[in-house]
Amino acid sequence: MDVKPITRMLSVAGGGSRMSAEIESILGVDWDVPKKEYPPKVVLLPTGGRMVVREARMEELPKLIKAVAPLISVERDFYDIVAARLCGELLALYRHRARNEFCLVGIVNGKLAGVSNNRAFDAKTHISLHTIALKRGARVGTHMFAAKQENSMETLEAEEILVTAESPIGFRRLISQWCEPRPGIQHELNGAKTWVITREKYQKVKPQQVFGSRPVPDELMKSSETFEIAPLDWLPKE
Amino acid sequence: MTKFGRHDDRTLIDLMTESSIRAIEDASANEKSVDAVYAASMLAGELNNRTAIASALVDQLVLFPAAAERIENGPASGASAIKDAYCAIACGMYDTVLVTGGEKMRHVSGETITDYVATMTHMEAEYVHGITLPSLAGMLARLYMERYGVTREDLSRVAVKNHLNGSKNPYAHIQEPVTLEGIYGSPEAEVNNPVIADPLRMYDCCPVTDGSASVLLAASEKAKEYNDMPIKIAGIGHATDIMAVHDRKDPAVLEAVSLSAAQAFKMAKMTPQDMNLAELHDAFTILEIVESEDAGFFKKGTGHIALRDGVTSLGGRLPINPSGGLKARGHPVGGTGVSQVVELTWQLRGEADKRQVKGARRAFCCNMGGFGNNVVAFVVERC
Secondary structure, three states: OOOHHHHHHHHOOOHHHHOOHHHHHHHOOOOOOOOOOOOOEEEEOOOOOEEEEEEOOHHHHHHHHHHHHHHHHOOHHHHHHHHHHHHHHHHHHHOOOOOOEEEEEEEEOOEEEEEEEEEEOOOOEEEEEEEEEOOOOOOHHHHHHHHHHHHHHHHOOOOEEEEOOOOHHHHHHHHHHHOEEOOOOOOOOOOOOOEEEEHHHHHHHHHHHOOOEOOOOHHHHHHOOOOEOOOOOOOOOO | OOOOEOOOOOOHHHHHHHHHHHHHHHOOOOHHHOOEEEEEOOOHHHHHOOOOHHHHHHHHHOOOOOEEEEEOEOEOHHHHHHHHHHHHHHOOOOOEEEEEEEEOOOOOOHHHHHHHHHOOOOOOOOHHHOOOHHHHHHHHHHHHHHHHOOOHHHHHHHHHHHHHHHOOOOOOOOOOOOOHHHHHHOOOHHHHOOEEEOOEEHHHEOOEOEEEEEEEEEOHHHHHHHOOOOEEEEEEEEEEOOOOHHHOOOOOOOHHHHHHHHHHHHHHOOOHHHOOEEEOOOOEHHHHHHHHHHOOOOOOOOHHHHHHOOOOOOOOOOOEOOOOHHHHOOEOHHHHHHHHHHHHHHHHHOOOHHHOOOOOOEEEEEEEEOOOOEEEEEEEEEO
16 A cells, blocks of 8 residues: 555645634644643663653654554554554644644654554543554563553543554454443444453452553663654565 | 575475485485485375375475375375385385475465364264364363463563574574563563464464475484484384373373373383483473473473473483474474474584584474374483
8 A cells, every 4th residue: 555645745835734724723633631740750671772762752753644644554463453543643633633642652772663653532531542563572562551550540631531442463462351341332432342451450450460660760761762663574575 | 494484485395306306315315325215294185286296296306116105194195194104114114215295385374274284083973073282272271370370471481482492493494592581571471472272372372384204214234324314213112092182191291292292112122211302292382391291301280490400401411303393493283393404413423513413313393183182102211
C-alpha cells in the first residue's frame, strides 16, 4: 500500500490557516477536561534495554505518523488496521480534530520503540485507543498498554476505561489480563465487543502489569527528549 | 541451512530447497552425486498441506533418479533421517545421501501448534486430559526444583546463556541477548517473562520457528572427494522409553537420553569427558539441565551447578548449545536434529565465527522426539 498520501497531507502546513478563525473555533477541539502531564518513567526490558515512556509532544506527531505509516502494509498481527487507525488518530490530534486525546511514546536508546494513545470521553470515562510496538519481541506493547492505562487512571484520575480489541495478540495478552466485559455498549472504534477497566480492576491488575521507575535519570531523560525512527527489518519485502 | 525464523513469503519446499542447495554446494557435489534424499518433517501434511515432500524436493532440485522418502519421528525426525541415511550408506546401498529436515510453522496460531505437538504424547493417558509439552516440562522442572534444588534463576540462566550464544549466530531465530535482571530479577520481569506452565515462563520455552537444514552424508572413502575437511559420524545411539511420563520408573530421569548417549559413546569408543561441546534439545530450559546429566556430562542433580559455574558457557569446559540451542536458534521441529549436526560440523571445522569453541575436535548432540521417549544421539569428530 502506498502510504505517501498521509505524509503529503502533513506537509500541507496547517490546513486551518486557510479556514476562517470563526469556523475553526467551531470545528477545532482540544482538551476540555482537567489535564496533567504524565510523569515520565523508565521500564527495564528483557534485553536489559531501558525504555523511557513519556508523553509525546504536539510537534512530534508528524514524525510519529511517519514512523507508524509503513506498518499499514503489514497484515500480520493486524498491524495494518492498528497502524492505519493510529495514524488517523494522531493526525486528528495534530489537526485539532480529536478531543481529549493523549499519546505516549516509548524510546529505547534514542529510538522510537512503541506508541500508545487514549482519550477522555469525559473526566471519568476514558477510551482506550491503540498500542503499537515498533520494536518486536521485547514486551514493548505490553508495557505501553499498561502505561496509557496508568496515565488515564492515576494522572488523569479516570474512573473507568472502555477497551476493545482488534488483534488476536492484543486480545490474548491484554484483554484477558486487564478487562471485564461491558455488554450493551459500543466502543467508539466499532470493535466486536466492549470491555472495561474499572478502578477496582486496575488496582488489582497494577501489581502484575504496571511497572517502571521514577524519576528518570537526567542523562537518560535527556537522551529521550527526541527520538530517531529505526529501520524496521521485519517489514515485508516489496 | 536457512536462517531460522519467520518466513511468511516462502513455502516449506522453498526452505528445504535452499538448505539442500547450500549443503550440496558446500560439499562441492552435484546432482549426479546424490543417490538418495531423506526429507525429515513432522508436520508438513498437517500445517502445509504437503505430503510426499521428498518427491517434491527431488523434483525441485532436479535430483532424478535419486531415491526419495520422507522420515517422520516427531521432533527427532531430523536426527532419525541422518541415522537412517548413515545406515543406508553403511549397508552399502548408497554412497551419498542428502538429508534435509525442515518445518514451516509460524503461519499457524500458537494454540494450534501446541495442540499438534501435544498429539505426540500418550493419546489416552495424557493428550485427552489436556496435557501439552510445556505442561510436561513444567512438571519436570517442579520435580527438579524439589529434588535437586534447581531454582527459577537457574532456568533463567539457561535462557540468558543460549540467547547470548544465539546473538552470535546469524542463522538463529532470535539474535538478541536477554539479561538475568530483565527476565528474572526485576519487577518488570513479571511482564517481560510471563508464566506459561508454572514454573516455566516465556523465556524458558523455545520459539515456534520456520527453517530448514541439510547435510550431505557420504561413505568415508568418498567423503574426502567432496570436502577437504569432512566430519565423521563416530557414534550413533537411538533409544525409546515408556510414552506416558507418569508410568516411567522415575519421571525425573530421561532414560532414552541416557541409553542413546551411552550407545553413541560406545560406538565412538569415547566418553562424555572426551567431548569439546554439545548441542542438546533445550525445547524448554529445564531439558538442557536434565539432558546434560542424563547424557553423562554431569552427575545427576548437578547440571545446574555446572551451569552456575559457567562450565556450559562459551569459554567453559563444555559449552552447551553454542548455536543458541532450540531456545534461541529456534525449533522448526523436523529440522532441528539436522541443524544440530550442521552446527557441530561448523564448530569442528572451525567455521563458527564468534561462537566458535576453540580447538573443538569432538562433539555430541541429542535430538528428542516426544517428551524424552524417543531420542537420537550422535558423536561426531574431525577426521
